[in-house]
Amino acid sequence: MSVRIVQVDAFTDRPFAGNPAAVCVLTAPASEEWMKNVAREMNLSETAFLVPREDGFQLRWLTPAVEVDLCGHATVASAHVLWQDGHLPQGQQARFHTRSGLLTADRQGDWIELNFPAKAVTPADPPADLLPALGLKQAAFIGRNAFDYMVEVDSEATVRALDPDHSTLRKIPVRGIIVTARGSGAFDFVSRFFAPGAGVDEDPVTGSAHVALAPYWGPKLGKTSMTGFQASARGGVVKTRLAGDRVILGGQAVTVMTAELLA
Secondary structure, three states: OOEEEEEEEEOOOOOOOOEEEEEEEOOOOOOHHHHHHHHHHHOOOEEEEEEEEOOEEEEEEEOOOOEEOOOOHHHHHHHHHHHHOOOOOOOOOEEEEEOOEEEEEEEEOOEEEEEEEOOOOEEOOOOOOHHHHHOOOOOOEEEEOOOEEEEEOOOHHHHHHOOOOHHHHOOOOOOEEEEEEEOOOOOOEEEEEEEHHHOEEEEOOOHHHHHHHHHHHHHHHOOOEEEEEEOOOOOEEEEEEEEOOEEEEEEOEEEEEEEEEOO
């Protein structure tokens, strides 16, 4: 058996930046064990598996450790591959049936726009070890949604300088921790995302974090359209637009490798 696998850098317009994801477009569902093995072999924050079905594709996202309910960058990568490899005509909407319901992707010039459910945070009391594990003494805001904690800090410089204790963060029973601040330059806000509990100490660019960031920053900034920068070592740009209980995420994507799985 051979299966084509494509590695894509998402939320960037250049190779070796943004967030890498592997994409497998299958002709029929694969076994759970095989998908887990492939995800571990690729050792990326997510590997996406797609199977054609009526009205779109079934889409699943696996980290090297777990299957996740929502992933933005691997969805951008999946749409990019469907159009690039001719699984869909260039102008046709990509429709994904996922554990988070129906998600869609549309091409807008060089950008791919995803329609995702908003996952707004509400104020929450943090675990006692959350701020110390982040190396913080205080925060402007701490909240939580179904997936993650969000921590707002005083400045972009603080976000960029974080050096968390991942072993302690790993013990906190959530998918991840978003740390954010108002942007100081070309971007409305900046963020970083830590998810050691999901097998990813720091995710380079996290689309699913932006479905919480956009509803949080929109009212604070008085905007419905914003641009976020995720300030990881690789870095990446996510455009956001509020649309009721949905968030439109905009990202670019670049193919960096194609390969053939032989097992």
